[in-house]
Amino acid sequence: MSAVTAPPIITGWGIVSALGTGAAEFTEAVLRGADGAVDASGMFNEPLPRNTACVLPDFDIRERLGRKGTSTYDRLTGLTVHACGLALEDAGLPARAPDTEEVGLVLGTNLGSARSTWEFDRKTYLQDRPYLVNPALFPNAAFNAAAGQTAIRYGLRGINTTLAAGPPAALAALRYARNALRGGHATAMIAGAAEEYSPQNAWLARHWHGDRQARLLGEAATLFALEPAPVGAARRGRAELLAVELVTGEADSEAVSATVEDCVRRALDLAQVAPEDVDLVVTCGGPANCSRTRAEEQALGRLLPQTDCRRHRVADTAGDCLAAAAGVQLATVLAWFCSPQLRPRRAVALVTSLGWDGAAGAAVFRRCPDDRSDHRL
Amino acid sequence: MPRRVVITGVGPVSPIGTGVRAFTDALRQGRCGISELTGPEFADFPTRYAGAVTDFDPSSTVERLAPDQWGRTSLLGSAAARLAVRDAGLDPARIPRHRAGVSMGTTGGESRLVDQGTAQWIGKGLDHLDPGLAHQLPASRMAEAVARELGWTGEAMTIASACAAGNYAVGYAYDVIAHGDADYMIAGGADSLNRWGYAGFYRLGAMAARACAPFDRGRDGMLVAEGGAAMLLEPLESARTRRAHIYAEVLGYGLSCDADHMVAPNSTGMATSMRRAHRQAGVEAGEIDYICAHGTGTPSNDAAEWRAILDVFGNSPPPTSSVKSMLGHTMGAASAFGVLACAVGLAEGFMPPTAHHQQTDPGLPHLDPVPGRGRPARLNRVQNNGFAFGGNNAITVLGRVE
Numbered sequence: 001m002s003a004v005t006a007p008p009i010i011t012g013w014g015i016v017s018a019l020g021t022g023a024a025e026f027t028e029a030v031l032r033g034a035d036g037a038v039d040a041s042g043m044f045n046e047p048l049p050r051n052t053a054c055v056l057p058d059f060d061i062r063e064r065l066g067r068k069g070t071s072t073y074d075r076l077t078g079l080t081v082h083a084c085g086l087a088l089e090d091a092g093l094p095a096r097a098p099d100t101e102e103v104g105l106v107l108g109t110n111l112g113s114a115r116s117t118w119e120f121d122r123k124t125y126l127q128d129r130p131y132l133v134n135p136a137l138f139p140n141a142a143f144n145a146a147a148g149q150t151a152i153r154y155g156l157r158g159i160n161t162t163l164a165a166g167p168p169a170a171l172a173a174l175r176y177a178r179n180a181l182r183g184g185h186a187t188a189m190i191a192g193a194a195e196e197y198s199p200q201n202a203w204l205a206r207h208w209h210g211d212r213q214a215r216l217l218g219e220a221a222t223l224f225a226l227e228p229a230p231v232g233a234a235r236r237g238r239a240e241l242l243a244v245e246l247v248t249g250e251a252d253s254e255a256v257s258a259t260v261e262d263c264v265r266r267a268l269d270l271a272q273v274a275p276e277d278v279d280l281v282v283t284c285g286g287p288a289n290c291s292r293t294r295a296e297e298q299a300l301g302r303l304l305p306q307t308d309c310r311r312h313r314v315a316d317t318a319g320d321c322l323a324a325a326a327g328v329q330l331a332t333v334l335a336w337f338c339s340p341q342l343r344p345r346r347a348v349a350l351v352t353s354l355g356w357d358g359a360a361g362a363a364v365f366r367r368c369p370d371d372r373s374d375h376r377l
Numbered sequence: 378m379p380r381r382v383v384i385t386g387v388g389p390v391s392p393i394g395t396g397v398r399a400f401t402d403a404l405r406q407g408r409c410g411i412s413e414l415t416g417p418e419f420a421d422f423p424t425r426y427a428g429a430v431t432d433f434d435p436s437s438t439v440e441r442l443a444p445d446q447w448g449r450t451s452l453l454g455s456a457a458a459r460l461a462v463r464d465a466g467l468d469p470a471r472i473p474r475h476r477a478g479v480s481m482g483t484t485g486g487e488s489r490l491v492d493q494g495t496a497q498w499i500g501k502g503l504d505h506l507d508p509g510l511a512h513q514l515p516a517s518r519m520a521e522a523v524a525r526e527l528g529w530t531g532e533a534m535t536i537a538s539a540c541a542a543g544n545y546a547v548g549y550a551y552d553v554i555a556h557g558d559a560d561y562m563i564a565g566g567a568d569s570l571n572r573w574g575y576a577g578f579y580r581l582g583a584m585a586a587r588a589c590a591p592f593d594r595g596r597d598g599m600l601v602a603e604g605g606a607a608m609l610l611e612p613l614e615s616a617r618t619r620r621a622h623i624y625a626e627v628l629g630y631g632l633s634c635d636a637d638h639m640v641a642p643n644s645t646g647m648a649t650s651m652r653r654a655h656r657q658a659g660v661e662a663g664e665i666d667y668i669c670a671h672g673t674g675t676p677s678n679d680a681a682e683w684r685a686i687l688d689v690f691g692n693s694p695p696p697t698s699s700v701k702s703m704l705g706h707t708m709g710a711a712s713a714f715g716v717l718a719c720a721v722g723l724a725e726g727f728m729p730p731t732a733h734h735q736q737t738d739p740g741l742p743h744l745d746p747v748p749g750r751g752r753p754a755r756l757n758r759v760q761n762n763g764f765a766f767g768g769n770n771a772i773t774v775l776g777r778v779e
Contacts, residue, residue, distance in 0.1 A: 046503060072639075105634075109537065110515055111486065121495040121573035130421045130572060131579040138577035139639040139766050142484060143516065143537035148767025151636040157649065160634035160769050161545060164486060164516035164535040172534060176549070183552045184657065185632065203503040207511035246532035247475070248524040259530070262475075356515050358525075359533060 006229035008181050009237040009368065012091025013192075014083040015331045017220035018054035019318050022086050027335040035317050037216060046199035049206060054218030054319030055197040065153075072136050073149060075196040075219075076113040080146040081153050083221035087190055088154060091225035092235060095154045104159030104186035105147055106176045107223075108169025108193035110323035112143035112162070115198035146194060158186045166208075167284060168246065168353035168361030169193040170222060170327035175244045177226045192223035195324035205322060208356050211290055218319020222327030237368035238334055242271035242348075244363040251358035257295035260352055260360040264303055271364035273348050276307050278364075280336055280349040282329040284320060285313025292354055300352070310342065326353040326361065337367040345369060379555035383778060384720045385621040386465025386609035388457040388565070390438075391714065392428035392602055393703050395456075397464050401721050405751035407732040409703050411588065411600055418492060418572040422579060424586050427570055428602025428705025442526045448487035448513045451522035453605030453710075454567035458523040461563060465609040465621060469527040478531030478559045479523040480549045481607075482542025482566035483709035484765075486516030486535075489569045523563050523607070531559050540706065541671075541763035542566050543606065543713025544771035548630030550610045551773075560615065565607035566713035574708070575601055581640070583675050589706075590733040591672035591699035592679050592746045599673040602705025606713035608720065613778070624720035625775040628758070629658030635768025642678045643768060647685035650770035654760065655689075658774035662690045664758045665774070667728050669715040671762040672699025673706055682762065683741045696754075698747040702732035712763030716773055719759045723777045727751040 013023050018036030020026035029036075036054035043057050061070050061078035073081070084105070088095045093103060111117065120141040124130040139145045144162035151160050159180055165172035170193035177189035195201070197219035206212050231237055245267040249259030268275060281300060286293040314321075314328045321328050333349040336342045346367055353361045389395065392410025393403035403410070414425040430453065435444040438456040447455070458479070462469050469477070485491075490510050497506050520533035532553075536545045543566035550564035578584050578601055585598035608624075616623050631653030635646035655662055671682055686694050700718045701707075707714055718729045734748035756777060763771045 049504070100636075104632075110517070112537070117491055117573070118495055118498065120577070121491055122499065124572055124576045125495065125499055131423075131576045133573075133576050133580050135577065135580045138581060141573060141577060142539050142766050143486065144539045144765070144767040144769060145639070147538075148634070148639050148769065151634045151768060152639070155636050157634050157636045157646070159632040160538070160636075160767065161632070162537045162539075162767075164483070164519070164537040166515050166517045169517075175532070176534070179549065179552045179556070179558075182556060185653075199503055203506060204511045204514065207506070207508045208515065212508075246534070248479075248521055248530050248533040250525070262530075266475075355517060355521070356512075357518055357521050359517065359521055 005182060007240045007242050008178055008226045009229050009231050010224050010239045011227050011231055011235050011237055012087055012225040013334060014086025014090055015222045016079050016083045017318060017328060018056060018218055023090055026331055027338050030332055030335040031339050036319060044199050048199055048202050049214035053197055074113045074116045074140045076194055077146040077149045079196060079221035080107060080194040081150050083223045084150045084154060084190055087223040087225050093188055093225055100155045100157060102158045102187045103156050104180055104189045105151055105156050106161040106173045106189060106191045107147040108163045108165050108173040108323060109143055110166050112145060113140055113196060114200040116140035118200050166323060166356045167325040168355055169323045170330055171244055171353055171361035171363050172246060174241060174363060175246060178241060178244060181228050189226045190223050191226050193324045193327040194221035195219050195322045201322060210292060213287060215287055216319045218321040220321045220324040220328050222324055222331050239337055239365040239368055242364040242366055243267040246361045249358040253291040253295040256354060256358055257299045259358060260296055260354060261299035261302055263360040264352055264362040267362040267364050273364055275304050277348055278304060278309050278350050279347040280310045280342060282312045282332045282351050284325040284329060284353060285315040286320060296352060296354055326351060333365055381613035382551050382554045382610055382627045383613045383616050384608045384624045385611055385616050386461040387624060387717050387720055388460030388464060388607040389717055390430060390433060390453050390457045391604040391704055392430055396460055404718055404729050405727055407703060407730040407750045409732050411705055419575060426587055426600055428600060429570055430604055439526055442522060447522050448490050449569040450483060450487050450567045451519050454481050454519055454565060454607060455522045455526040457565055457605035457607035458563045459526055461607040461609045462527060467609060472561055474528055474530045476531060476559050477529040477561040478533060479520045479563045480534040480536060480546040481520040481523060482536045482546040482713060483516060483519055484539045484568050485571060485574055486519060487514050488571035488574055490514050492572045519567060538769045539765035539767060540708050540711055541765035541769045541771040542709040543711055544761060544763035544773050547716050547773050551627045551630060554610055554612055560611060562610045563607050564610055566710035567605035568603055568708035568710050570601060570603045585674060588733045589674040589702050591674040591702050591731055592738055592741055592744060593734055594736045594738045596674050596676060598675050600705040602707045604707040604710045606710045606717050608717060623778045624724040626778045628660060628774040628776045630654050630773045631657055633770045637768055640766055642681035644681040644684035646768055646770050647682060647764060648688045650772045651689045654772035654774050660758055660774060665695050665760050666756045667695050667759045668697040669719050669761040670697050670699045671764045672701050674701060680740060683744060692743050694743055696728055696745040696747050698729055698731040700729050712761060715761040719761050719775050723756050723759060723775060726753055726755055728754050
């Protein structure tokens with residue numbers, strides 16, 4: 001039923017994460033096998049479930065982004081704005097109106113900034129009167145603050161959308177962006193997801209993961225420039241988005257395993273890729289005794305039984321970045337696409353992701369041919 | 378060639394009524410759903426008027442969800458979705474479930490659970506949060522709740538673009554069906570009244586003392602509200618094959634971002650989204666018979682919105698009313714209620730009115746706010762406006778199907 005159109009192309013990306021800021025730094029860190037875990041115990045006054053996390057404890061909004069317009073940014077907004085600037089630059093897209101009139105932004109989140117919302121709410125209880133809150137911080141309590149501030153920073157007057165999708169949020173954003181391009185709503189889309197580390201997220205995540213373990217968490221902002229094919233000769237395509245699928249199911253682990261399997265099958269079908277032709281699978285991963293992790297691994301075992309494709313689990317070194325998890329996974333795919341170790345030339349990669357409550361996402365990417373790729377590393 | 382997409386079922390759970398019959402009657406009569414909040418979380422506010430769904434009983438409507446496992450916002454949306462499929466005469470179990478999905482808009486998600494969680498944080502610390510509360514908190518559950526309620530396995534997209542999210546959700550569902558990714562979509566929005574949202578709007582000086590009177594000379598603000606609004610969208614062809622009642626066709630939508638200020642209304646950005654919607658829907662401004670305004674009732678929104686409308690429509694804009702005068706501002710559900718009101722108006726031949734209207738603001742020239750009660754009219758093309766924090770603007774265009 002779907003119209004036959006060429007898959008959109010990722011023409012650049014930006015990342016701010018414990019493994020590196022910017023595509024080059026992150027790529028180098030991934031291929032080196034760097035570990036992003038640091039001591040995060042001094043970041044907040046509130047107690048935390050564990051001392052280590054894959055975070056940027058020294059990330060300073062004013063230092064990175066200047067004073068102008070940044071006074072009300074929360075951490076999530078700062079990370080997102082920074083990553084978007086890097087993505088625009090990497091893609092060679094303009095970062096000034098009026099050329100950005102139909103450049104859109106779609107950002108995947110879990111709860112926006114849970115810390116901003118909870119701290120705003122806390123003030124209603126701790127002040128003499130519940131309404132004695134700081135009105136300048138009210139927008140940060142809504143989910144779409146980071147996307148709105150990012151648009152202001154770069155003059156992005158196209159679509160501006162915020163999605164709430166948990167760990168698959170970056171895949172939801174890619175799907176939304178693909179639809180926007182297909183429907184003629186934008187000339188280019190910046191799509192991805194972001195998550196900040198905070199005491200709220202750290203404590204809540206123990207329940208979201210379902211096992212009460214204080215696992216290694218992370219934070220990251222990941223944004224990808226998506227443009228319709230073909231992109232001009234002056235632009236460098238990094239990957240084709242062959243398919244991105246989202247499905248919903250029941251929340252028990254048996255159902256989750258079947259749901260993610262079904263989702264991957266659909267994505268591979270739409271991408272017209274056989275399971276044995278997948279060269280790289282990037283999952284979030286997590287503790288081996290986590291039922292969610294097991295469910296996903298079992299599904300992949302059924303789907304890709306004998307293939308010797310490369311596997312990469314991002315949570316081991318980048319932390320579980322919650323809403324940004326699938327974004328970090330895609331960034332890891334793009335890092336591997338820069339490596340001559342990954343063959344063939346038009347390698348195919350699969351990203352899978354589990355939502356909190358039985359939803360799943362899967363996306364299939366193919367490396368764009370690039371004569372320079374063999375010389376890059 | 379994209380498929381034509383129609384609305385064949387509507388499900389309102391609102392301060393002015395639940396179910397299409399009660400909602401339509403109230404809409405036509407211009408009945409007001411504002412009441413005084415009695416909950417202890419609102420006791421310390423000087424004024425406490427809002428649009429509450431005081432009679433909401435999820436267990437009387439939802440069939441598959443266990444109400445104690447889901448937050449109020451998810452339940453408002455799921456109840457609305459259940460009503461929409463019933464209204465459409467569709468048995469959700471009898472369609473290919475992987476071809477059916479959900480897109481739901483929200484501003485605050487499970488905002489009421491944030492109130493409870495914050496109280497636990499203050500009382501016992503973050504390390505003692507109730508696991509059930511934590512589990513129910515993620516906003517992605519809003520769309521997933523609807524999918525689970527209907528037993529559907531297609532995509533469940535929660536769009537969190539604040540107070541324009543309902544229009545975003547309808548637009549997204551339209552694209553998904555038009556291009557063949559799914560055959561049925563529930564699209565809508567939901568939000569719950571909560572303490573922090575009330576505090577924020579109160580502190581911004583945006584809240585009316587007693588009544589929401591959009592476009593009125595004496596208007597003094599908005600009133601926050603809650604509710605769930607859902608619609609069933611499907612291809613025109615399948616609706617005709619199964620002889621469904623068709624409310625309206627979704628002709629298209631347009632989105633824009635002000636990229637200017639986080640909260641101040643911006644008429645340039647609003648006008649851009651209207652022009653994009655008209656272009657995408659293939660209509661001229663002059664063909665629009667009625668506008669369902671964002672119309673919050675704040676002096677600044679209504680003035681900016683009217684400037685945008687005059688910019689796009691010239692000096693003969695169509696009648697323009699605000700259903701927020703009756704419902705209050707239902708946040709992420711607001712523009713979904715707007716689409717729903719437009720759909721009902723197209724099908725039943727009336728323009729929804731602006732309640733509480735005494736004297737039109739002389740600063741809003743050429744405005745016909747459809748004061749008081751609904752006005753009988755044969756509508757062909759209508760437009761629904763939604764604007765939000767973050768400079769997020771979203772417009773949908775609907776048409777009548779013969």
